Amino acid sequence: MKQHTDARSYGMDHPVDLPTSRMSWPRPSAASAFVERRSRLSRFLGGAALLPAGFAPPRNFPANRYAFRAESHFLYFVGAQVEGAALWIDPERAILYAPRPHPDAALWTGEQRSLEQLAEACQIEVRPIEELAPGVDVALVPPQGAETALWLAELLDRDVTAGGGDELAGRDAELADALIRVRLQHDAAAIDQLKQAAAVTALSHRAGMSSTRPGLREANVRAAMEAAILGSGMSPAYGSIVTVHGEVLHNEHHHGVLGEHDLLLADVGAETPEGWAGDVTRTWPVSGRFSSTQRALYEVVLAAQASALAALGPGVRYLEVHRAAGRRLLGGLIELGIVRGDLEDLYARGAAALFFPHGVGHLLGLDVHDMEDLGDRAGYAPGRARSAAAGDRYLRLDRDLLPGMAVTIEPGFYQIPRLLSDPAELGDLREVVDWNVLGRFADVRGIRIEDDVLITENGYEVLTESIPKHPDEVERLVSA
Numbered sequence: 239m240k241q242h243t244d245a246r247s248y249g250m251d252h253p254v255d256l257p258t259s260r261m262s263w264p265r266p267s268a269a270s271a272f273v274e275r276r277s278r279l280s281r282f283l284g285g286a287a288l289l290p291a292g293f294a295p296p297r298n299f300p301a302n303r304y305a306f307r308a309e310s311h312f313l314y315f316v317g318a319q320v321e322g323a324a325l326w327i328d329p330e331r332a333i334l335y336a337p338r339p340h341p342d343a344a345l346w347t348g349e350q351r352s353l354e355q356l357a358e359a360c361q362i363e364v365r366p367i368e369e370l371a372p373g374v375d376v377a378l379v380p381p382q383g384a385e386t387a388l389w390l391a392e393l394l395d396r397d398v399t400a401g402g403g404d405e406l407a408g409r410d411a412e413l414a415d416a417l418i419r420v421r422l423q424h425d426a427a428a429i430d431q432l433k434q435a436a437a438v439t440a441l442s443h444r445a446g447m448s449s450t451r452p453g454l455r456e457a458n459v460r461a462a463m464e465a466a467i468l469g470s471g472m473s474p475a476y477g478s479i480v481t482v483h484g485e486v487l488h489n490e491h492h493h494g495v496l497g498e499h500d501l502l503l504a505d506v507g508a509e510t511p512e513g514w515a516g517d518v519t520r521t522w523p524v525s526g527r528f529s530s531t532q533r534a535l536y537e538v539v540l541a542a543q544a545s546a547l548a549a550l551g552p553g554v555r556y557l558e559v560h561r562a563a564g565r566r567l568l569g570g571l572i573e574l575g576i577v578r579g580d581l582e583d584l585y586a587r588g589a590a591a592l593f594f595p596h597g598v599g600h601l602l603g604l605d606v607h608d609m610e611d612l613g614d615r616a617g618y619a620p621g622r623a624r625s626a627a628a629g630d631r632y633l634r635l636d637r638d639l640l641p642g643m644a645v646t647i648e649p650g651f652y653q654i655p656r657l658l659s660d661p662a663e664l665g666d667l668r669e670v671v672d673w674n675v676l677g678r679f680a681d682v683r684g685i686r687i688e689d690d691v692l693i694t695e696n697g698y699e700v701l702t703e704s705i706p707k708h709p710d711e712v713e714r715l716v717s718a
Contacts, residue, residue, distance in 0.1 A: 264434050264471050264510045269361040271427035272317045275420060276325075276332045276362070279315065282416035285409060286328040287377040288394075291320050292386040305473075309381055310604045310611070311417055313513045318360055324370060334362045335370040377413035379403060382611060404613035414612050421609060422616070423642030428603065429692065431514035432644055435475070436690055436701035438508035439516030441466040443705045446480070446504050447715045450496065452524055456480045457492040459502065467508045475509035475516060475606045484521060484684020485652045487596060496524045501532060503684055507606060515606040517646050518702050519688035526717035531679045533709055535651050538570030539685045540707065542649040546598055550639065550647075550691060550698040557636045560598040563649040564590040564629055571651075575675045588628030589667055592657055597633035599646035602690055607634060608644075639693045644701075648688030653679075 279287075291313075294306035306321045316325055316334060323336040334357070339350035357364035372394060380402045381387050387400040406414050424432065442463040449462035460480040467474055481489040482496060484503030496502060502524055507516035521536065523529070528536060545566035549559045568590040571577045577589055584590075601608035601617060609616035614624060619637045624630070635645065653676075657663045690701040706712050 264438075264512075265430070267317060267427040267431060267512060269317070269359065271425065272315055273361050275425070276315050276327060279416060279420050280327055280329050280332065282419055283327065283329050283377075284412060285377065286326065286372070286374055287413045287416075288372065288390075289315065289325040289327070289378070290381055290386050290390060291316075291323040291325075292381055292383045293321060293389075295383060295385065307513070309383070309386070310513060310609075311379065314421060314604050316360055316362070317512055318356070319511070320356065322367060324367070326370070326372075332362055334360060334364045335367045336364055337367045375409060377409035379406065379410060379414050379417065379612060401611065403611045403615070406612075406615070411615075414615055418609060418612065418616050421603065422601075422637075423640050424603060424644060424692075425642070428514065429642070429644075431510050431512055432516075432603070432690070432692065433701055435472070435508045435510050435514050435516035436518075437704075438467055438470040438472050439506070439518050439690075440702060440705045441470060442506050442508060443504065443518060443520050444715065446502075446506065447520070447522055447706070447712065448718055450502055450522065450524055450526075450716055452496055452498040454496050455492065456482065456494045456496065456502070459496070459504065460492050460506075463504065463506050467506075470508070472508040472510055475507040479503065479505035479519075482524070482683070484650075484686065485654045486684070487652070498525050499529065499681055500524045501682065501685065503686055505686065505688065509606075513604045515602060515604070516690060516702065517602055517606045517688065518690065518705060519648055519650075519686040520705060520707060520712070521685045521687065522712045522716050524716075526713055528709055528713065529681055532682055532685075534574060535679060535682045536685055536687075536709055538567060538574070539649055539651050539687050540709075541570055542567040542594075543647055543687050543689070546647045546649060547689075547691070547698070547700070550645075550693065552639055552641050552693055552695065552697075554639050555636070556599075556639060556645065557630070557633065559639075559647070560630070560633055561585075563598045563647070564594060567594050567649055567651065574679075575672055576679070577670050578672060579670050584670060585629075587667060587670075589670055591629035592664070592667060592671070593651050593653070594649060595629070595632060595652070595654070595657060596650070597630075597635065599648050599688075600634040602644040602646050610634065641693055641695045643693045645691055645693070646688055647691055648686055650684065650686035651682070652684040652686075653682065 289312045291308040294303040297304050308319045320336050326333045343350050353364045384400045387398045391398040445466040446459050446463040460478050482494050482500040503521045505519040509515050542563045546559050546563035549562040617635045622636045692699045
């Protein structure tokens, strides 16, 4: 049963269905989903593997810690945030090794689950972590935390480097390939989690649009967006990008003041307690009205996204989706007179990358860049490698799409000073840009439009389609 909640508390212009009970939001996956995932992985293993949960890193001093978030491969197969634990899995069995609750823990952090309660909740055999003493060659993939890497190195008496996922060999490489086989196409439980993350991400972007007005700081809009996420029982999936300097692709600052003539770019997503991510970017006018130049370029980016979406489907090579967006963007710039020449010739020469230097998207799932800890092994199909060509070299994904895969589609237009002023970057493309015409678009620093998309048997589903992106809809919500 659902009820309408006062939209004003979420910064929206119309009511949105929210669950009646806080206990039903977020909605956890059934333990049976993790049992099935462990079973699938075991069928692809030739021996034992160990997946650690990791540790919360300290912030300035040991007792002041960052919030714990388990390593993603552990989360995928266990579904619980158990610090200091490790999942042992082989073709015959799966065992969760976990620390017993510390006697003093209840004083500071409340009662902790016993190992018996953990076993019942996760439907897995649980043993004390002290009993983990591998006597055989155990496969693992590099963890992201340095403390976890050190713990594994001491436990297994081997070199373990944090974050070193690009150069795997032997059984470690076999484990990485098995993880990709299991995780690449999402099961029903994962899709449900992604849809929950998308719904809360939609709340966040609507809150951001409706809270925007000239004179505020970027931090004020960020706060409104993250409040919608936190109030829904989730957390930000990554460091939120909320900036009037959209030309800085991963801008980490939020101290800027919103000017009346600025565009605000917000790349913000929600993460469920099980770790599943939303990843959406919208760009809107601070004043509530696009200028004529802003609207013209916004519509070019929107058309580029539409071309990429139209290219999606099972069996489609993602590289061609990326190129469809780049060609449409470049065609729009030719129509506006910003660049001049033959479309195919210009695209082959890398002209689109002057204004759209990054890839059109990436895998999405338990990580916002799913399985990117494994390097290009996850994003690139066997036999494929990154191109050195401008416009393609930053593409994170080059696989043939399959039902159950989730990806982002996020073309953009940016006036990045380094790209547009560096002779090494411009090369012979300087002559194809009409710099006088480009100067008329000086009120556009950066525009990106990004959605989360699930590949289906017959096409695709845009999980975040409820977030306004048509310029008229965006103007109405910001103005309201």
